[in-house]
Amino acid sequence: AAAHSKIPLPGDLYAPERRNSRGVEFGARLGLDRLLTDVKAETAGLGPIADATAEQANAAVTAARAGFASWSRTPATTRAAALEQAAHLLESRGARFIALLQAEGGKTLDDALSELREAVDFCRYYAAQGRKLFGVDAAMPGPTGESNTLAMRGRGVFVAISPWNFPLAIFLGQVTAALMAGNSVVAKPAEQTPRIAREAVALLHEAGIPKDALHLVAGDGRIGAALTAHADIAGVVFTGSTEVARSINRTLAAKDGPIVPLIAETGGINAMIADATALPEQVADDVVTSAFRSAGQRCSALRLLFVQEDVADRMIEMIAGAARELRIGDPCDVATHVGPVIDMEAKQRLEAHIARMTREARLHFAGHAPQGCFVAPHIFELKDAGQLTEEVFGPILHVVRYRAESLERVLATIERTGYGLTLGIHSRIDDTIEAIIDRLQIGNIYVNRNMIGAVVGVQPFGGNGLSGTGPKAGGPHYLARFATEQTVTINTAAAGGNAALLAGEE
Ligand code: UN1
Numbered sequence: 001a002a003a004h005s006k007i008p009l010p011g012d013l014y015a016p017e018r019r020n021s022r023g024v025e026f027g028a029r030l031g032l033d034r035l036l037t038d039v040k041a042e043t044a045g046l047g048p049i050a051d052a053t054a055e056q057a058n059a060a061v062t063a064a065r066a067g068f069a070s071w072s073r074t075p076a077t078t079r080a081a082a083l084e085q086a087a088h089l090l091e092s093r094g095a096r097f098i099a100l101l102q103a104e105g106g107k108t109l110d111d112a113l114s115e116l117r118e119a120v121d122f123c124r125y126y127a128a129q130g131r132k133l134f135g136v137d138a139a140m141p142g143p144t145g146e147s148n149t150l151a152m153r154g155r156g157v158f159v160a161i162s163p164w165n166f167p168l169a170i171f172l173g174q175v176t177a178a179l180m181a182g183n184s185v186v187a188k189p190a191e192q193t194p195r196i197a198r199e200a201v202a203l204l205h206e207a208g209i210p211k212d213a214l215h216l217v218a219g220d221g222r223i224g225a226a227l228t229a230h231a232d233i234a235g236v237v238f239t240g241s242t243e244v245a246r247s248i249n250r251t252l253a254a255k256d257g258p259i260v261p262l263i264a265e266t267g268g269i270n271a272m273i274a275d276a277t278a279l280p281e282q283v284a285d286d287v288v289t290s291a292f293r294s295a296g297q298r299c300s301a302l303r304l305l306f307v308q309e310d311v312a313d314r315m316i317e318m319i320a321g322a323a324r325e326l327r328i329g330d331p332c333d334v335a336t337h338v339g340p341v342i343d344m345e346a347k348q349r350l351e352a353h354i355a356r357m358t359r360e361a362r363l364h365f366a367g368h369a370p371q372g373c374f375v376a377p378h379i380f381e382l383k384d385a386g387q388l389t390e391e392v393f394g395p396i397l398h399v400v401r402y403r404a405e406s407l408e409r410v411l412a413t414i415e416r417t418g419y420g421l422t423l424g425i426h427s428r429i430d431d432t433i434e435a436i437i438d439r440l441q442i443g444n445i446y447v448n449r450n451m452i453g454a455v456v457g458v459q460p461f462g463g464n465g466l467s468g469t470g471p472k473a474g475g476p477h478y479l480a481r482f483a484t485e486q487t488v489t490i491n492t493a494a495a496g497g498n499a500a501l502l503a504g505e506e
Contacts, residue, residue, distance in 0.1 A: 032109070035099040036332055043103060049194040051219035057186075057226045060215040064157040064184040065232050067212030072154040072182040076134035080127040082208035083176050087123035089203050090116065097168060100196050105167050106340040106373070108331045111294050114453060118169035119200075121456035122474065123176050129479050130180035137488075145493030152483040154182025155261075156234025159227045161248075163240045164342050165297045167193035172200055173456075173473055174237045175214065179204075181482035183235065184213040188227055190240075192342055194218040228252060235261050235482065239299075241391075242266040242419075242466045263481055265461075265468040267391040268421030271304040271414045272451065273436065276311045276404070278426035279448075284318040286450040287397065290424060292326060292377045293452065295338050296395035297346075300422045300444065300452045300461070304388055305399045306410050312401045316381070319397075320365035323377050329370050340373040341394055350375045350394040357396070360387060364399070385413045407432070411439050421463030424451040443467060 052060075071079075090097065094116050101112040133152055140148035158178035162171040171189055178185045189197030201216045217223055221244065228236055228251045238248055245264040252260045272290065274283045290302035307315050331339030341347050354375075357363070361380040369376035377395040382388060385400045402410045414423070423442045425433050433447055443463035444454060454461035460475025462468050471477040 032095060032099060032102075032332075035095050036102055039096075039099040039103045043195060049198065049218050051191070052217045052223055054223070054226045057188075057217050057219070057223050058230060060186045060217050061157055061159075061227065061230045061232050063212055064186050064215050067210060067214075068154065068156055068184040071179070071184050071210060071213035074182075076130055076180075076182070078208075079134075079180055079182065080131045082204070083123045083127035083130070083180060086172075086176070086204050086207035086209075087120045087127070089207055090120050090123065093203075097196070097199070100199060101168060102332050104193050104195050105164065106331050106342060107294075108336050108339045109334045110337075111331075111339070115166055115169045118166070118456060119172045122169060122173040125457045125474060126173075126176050126180045126479060129476060133479055134180070134182065134483070140487070142489075145491065147488075147490045147492050149488050151486045151488065152181070152480065153486060154184070155482065155484050156183060157232060158183040158185050158235045158237060158482065159224075159230075159233050160185055160187040161224045161227075161236065161238045161240065162187070162189050162197070164190035164192040165294070165299070166239075167196040168200060170239050170473075171197050172204075174239070175200075175204070177473075177479055178235070178237060178482050179209060179214065181479050183482060184215075186215045186217055186227060186233075188217050188219065188224050191218070191220040224248075225251065229255065231255065231257055233260060234258070235263070237263040237482070239265040245468070261481065263469055263471070265299070265463070265473060266421075266466065267299055267393075268419040268463060268467045269303050269388060269391055269417045270301060270419070270422040270424075270451065271306060272302050272424030272426065273306045273407075273410060274308065274311075274315060274424075274426040275407075275429070275432060276308045277428040278311075278315075279428075280311065280315055280318050282448065283315060283426050284322040286424065286426070287319050288322040288326065289450040290452050291397040292323060292338055292395045295341050295375065296377075297341060297393055298452050299391075299467075300454065301393075302422075302424060302451055303392060303396075303398060304385055304414075305397060306385075306402050307399060309401045309403050312399075316364050316379070316399060319399075320379055323365055323367060323379065326367060326377060328367060328374055328376065338377065338395060341375050342373075344373060346394065347373055347375055350392065350396065353392050353394075353396060354378055357398075361398070367395075385410075391419075407436075411436065414440060414442075418466040419463065420465040421467035422446065422451045424449075441465065443470075443472065 098112040101107040137149040137151040142148040160174040175185050175187050228248050245266045326337040328338040329336050357380040361382050365379035367376035375394050379397045381399045388398050420442045422444045425447045427433055441464045456474035460472035462470050462472035471481050
């Protein structure tokens with residue numbers, strides 16, 4: 001690995017308009033082929049990363065509890081500097097992480113690049129926010145004769161449970177937020193992607209996060225359950241399914257002792273509404289991006305497209321036409337648009353859904369997938385949106401026609417799903433757009449563009465209802481939820497002790 005660590009990752013690599021057309025050139029310049037061969041050989045040689053035992057999970061919490069004492073007292077500027085150093089290391093070893101994302105996460109070059117960018121952004125953004133929030137105790141307004149300050153501090157040991165679909169960005173986003181707020185962390189990555197997590201933790205340690213402040217525990221849901229059930233944890237941050245978030249909530253609620261907060265980002269049955277005033281070419285492009293890129297394995301991905309009846313035939317035809325052009329296959333081939341799904345279990349689940357839809361709905365398009373862990377993009381037309389009752393985490397799009405006068409019914413249908421993560425609107429009528437935005441409690445709404453790939457610090461990401469608790473990741477309110485607040489009021493008018501206490505501060 002060290003031999004490749006000097007490979008530069010030029011900033012312009014991230015420019016989205018340059019990714020597709022020059023992907024081949026970039027891939028060659030980075031030496032990705034060689035790196036990927038190395039990563040594959042290394043991972044094959046090392047075998048799987050062993051799951052932790054429940055005892056090891058408990059020991060990690062105990063060690064993190066000890067690490068909290070000094071990390072929480074480390075100045076916020078030092079904590080922020082460690083995150084900034086991590087961002088720098090990530091960038092300078094970008095190619096290595098891209099190769100890992102491809103080898104372990106099955107990511108296309110395009111997806112791996114944007115994930116790396118997001119991971120770097122999280123580190124820098126939380127460092128910058130943290131300097132503001134934790135750097136100085138805020139002076140509160142108050143009457144004369146009294147000093148009031150509000151300080152924010154770490155809560156204790158935070159458990160971070162992250163998903164396989166963003167094994168670097170979401171993993172690091174959770175962990176760096178918790179650390180920046182002054183917590184120590186026990187991180188439990190998805191069982192499908194432990195190696196990326198392990199390298200990310202090693203990088204954070206190297207960047208200056210003390211070993212005892214950050215612990216990695218590999219394993220499946222049982223290890224996650226053991227961690228959340230531990231008596232000494234002070235918070236949980238989780239990204240994954242609504243069902244698991246509920247079970248974490250129950251575990252936390254059943255414990256004696258302090259009330260432990262859960263910050264959860266979960267699923268969605270994300271919709272897009274395209275009316276007759278939308279630009280068809282743009283809709284086709286944005287639908288294909290939103291529904292099929294990343295093989296639909298984003299919680300932000302489009303699942304349910306409502307198309308106004310007047311334009312539906314033509315629109316569906318154009319979307320199918322655009323989908324036909326997607327190249328599905330080896331994620332390490334830079335020409336690939338859609339890579340594999342995460343594992344055979346996911347493939348089987350998705351194929352069962354495709355089989356059900358083939359019986360119950362009208363098939364408009366089925367792509368071709370190679371042998372192996374691939375699922376071909378599909379487009380089904382439903383009679384009724386109610387036929388889709390759960391989040392389907394793959395490249396399957398469901399289309400429903402609506403009449404202009406029944407837009408209200410469409411909104412009620414979206415509301416009834418109970419989810420509120422992302423929504424797309426394609427329309428050229430401002431009143432329609434505004435009415436939809438006003439009406440729906442949805443976390444991220446995208447107008448006349450695709451609905452994936454929220455940018456840290458620009459499009460704070462996260463949903464409502466069944467989609468999560470908030471606050472939004474990559475947004476200005478996220479870090480505060482990881483911290484405790486302490487208000488100190490000092491009577492400065494009284495003679496003696498209090499005045500002396502303040503004077504002593506100066
Ligand atoms: C997820 O897929 O778990 O906007 C959330 C996006 C990403 C989604 C991350 N930030 O597409």
